[in-house]
Amino acid sequence: MYRAPRGTQDILPQEQPYWRYVEEKAAEICCLYGYERIDLPMFEDAGLFTRGVGEGTDIIEKEMYVFEDRGGNSLALRPEGTASVCRAYLEHGMHNRPQPVKLYYIGPAFRYERPQAGRYRQHGHFGCEAIGDADPALDAEVIDMAWQFFVGLGLGLFTIVLNSIGCKKCRPEYLSLLKEHYSPHVDEVCADCKVRFQKNPLRLLDCKSPQCQPIADAAPKSIDHLCADCAEHYSDVKRYLSSLEIPFTDNPRLVRGFDYYTRTVFEVQPAGGGSQSALGGGGRYDVLIEELGGKPAPGIGFATGMERIILGLQKETVPVPSTPGPQLFIAYLGEEAGEAAIKLATTLRRNSTAVIMSTGSRSLKAQLRQANNLSVPRVVIIGEDEVKTGTVVLRDMTTSQQESIPVGKLLELLQ
RNA sequence: GUGGGUGUAGCCUAGUGGUUAAGGCGCCAGGUUGUGGCCCUGGAGAUCGAGGGUUCAAAUCCCUCCACUCACCCCA
Known part of the structure; x- marks a missing residue:
């Protein structure tokens, strides 16, 4: 007997009302904030992701579905949406449209991981991207939109955590401070962190291993070492959020798994905690377009996991409209x-x-x-x-x- | 990739060495020449996850593998 491949699932008729509900709410909120839908290929040139997301990231290094097609091209099932949206932005000359260009997408993403609750090898993404504008008001708007989306769905139990990880200018300096802080402790730190110390020091902050906690907690914070522009940007984002009455928590240890993030990063987390169960996350990526070969353009976006949202809806027993049947x-x-x-x-x-x-x-x-x-x-x-x-x-x-x-x-x- | 748990019909479960693997839900049919739900009766549906081993005898004990699941890493 054939079975659905590991980490994939059939969305049966009785589950469809949830999917329809979330997709409709997503489309609704996007319309309210001026986002237009874009549908992207489910596979792309593998290089788009290695260049965009970053060679050293887990997603690229061990989770990407890469394959060669019959023409000998190296392709990859998309592990996320942002790089594809940026590719489309460049390919279709969208820099000639009024900026920022606001796009949203709904569709599957693929990561080769061991499945568990709320984690699948094929999972639904809803994400949106605003490209071509660095205004901190746009950061706040995107976070507000994420907030409103979850509120509008009827989910009550979640929080927004926020951080700024600086830019090309101030991050190198911060990273050397971070390494300086860690270097006397390299021997006490967990095996993963030894690697992180060499390859991706920012991720040291992300470690959950008990022995690393005191060191990570005592580490210098990126927000204390931002350049003047980044500091102003971050304080503006927070000022806007406060005036919009969007509750958020500063978390100086929030870093994200993609290399392209700059400045603002944020995550939507369920109230129960659980580090693996982020409902959504996003941030600013001011150099990604440039790295993909385009004329420099800043961007910001966020993405959510459909299955995790639906699990949340079911957990909180949020009623969803049933789909009409035959009369x-x-x-x-x-x-x-x-x-x-x-x-x-x-x-x-x-x-x-x-x-x-x-x-x-x-x-x-x-x-x-x-x-x-x-x-x-x-x-x-x-x-x-x-x-x-x-x-x-x-x-x-x-x-x-x-x-x-x-x-x-x-x-x-x-x- | 690492660790724990679990595998008996479409679903849930009983059976822990001894005939033909039991029950509930669901499905199908009959109980009504053309009338559903409730009730009664019957039926179909299981190579007991797979392979090997121990034994006179294995769903049951042992080994290996596989799958599912939860957790870690990391992410949505």
């Missing part, structure tokens, strides 16, 4: 009636009534049982008598009332 079931008895039933079903469908047509030659009892199990509110019954008289029986399944009416009258009644 009518057509049951029939005998061949002649069967033909009349098929004609009727077709007529009704052409008049936009959703109809389930019975099949086979089963007893009326069986057909009604099926209608009942499918929760169809009304049933049309056609037998020999009805064929002769040009009528149908219309049965209301909730009241158990039924009446015999001329076929022509049925259409009117169903309006």
Whole structure:
């Protein structure tokens, strides 16, 4: 027997209302903030991600689905959306449009990881990007949008954590301070941190290993060593957020797993904590476009995990609207009636009534049982008598009332 | 990649060495010449995750593998 590959899942009909709900809320909020939808390829030139996200990151190093196609091109299933949006921005000359260009996307992303609760190898992303503007008001707007999105969904239990990790100008200086702080402790630090110390010192702050906590806590904070521009930018972002009454927590140890982030980084975390269960995250990327070969343009965005949102909705038992089902079931008895039933079903469908047509030659009892199990509110019954008289029986399944009416009258009644 | 837990029908579960693997939900059918839900009766549906070993005898004990799951790393 074939099974869905590890870390993938079927989204069955009973789960669909959640997906539809979240997607609709996403589209709604994007419209409110002036974002337009873009759909991107699910695979791209692998280089786009290695260059964009960064060679040394876990996502590129050990989680990316890379493959060679028959033409010998190295492609990768997209592990995230931002790099693709930037690629599209460049490819379609969007720098000629009014800036910032605001785009959002909904679709799957792929990471080769061991699956667990809320983590899948194929998972749904909803993300948005605003490219071409460095105004801190835009940072605040994106965070506000993320906040409103989660509030609008009906999720109550989450917090926003915020940090600034500086820019090309001030970060190198900060990193050397950080390494200076760590260098006397390299022997006491966990194995991962020994590697981080060499390869990606910023990530030292991210460590959850107990033995590293005191050292990370005592480490110099990036926000204390920002250049004047970055410091002003960060304080402006926070000022805007406060005036918008968006609650947030400063977390000087928040760093994110992509190399392209500059200045503002933030995460939406469920109240229960759990470091692996971020509902969403994002930040500013002021050099990414340039690194991808474009004329320099700053950008900021955020992305959320659809499955994690849906798990949250289910955990908090947030009601979601159910998807509409068929309004009518057509049951029939005998061949002649069967033909009349098929004609009727077709007529009704052409008049936009959703109809389930019975099949086979089963007893009326069986057909009604099926209608009942499918929760169809009304049933049309056609037998020999009805064929002769040009009528149908219309049965209301909730009241158990039924009446015999001329076929022509049925259409009117169903309006 | 590392560690823990779990694998018996579509789903949930009983069975811990001894006939044909049991029950509930669901599904199908009958109980009504053309009437659903409740009830009654019946039916279909399981190579007991896979392979090997121990034994007269294995769903049950042992080994290996696989899958699922939770957690770590990291991220959505």
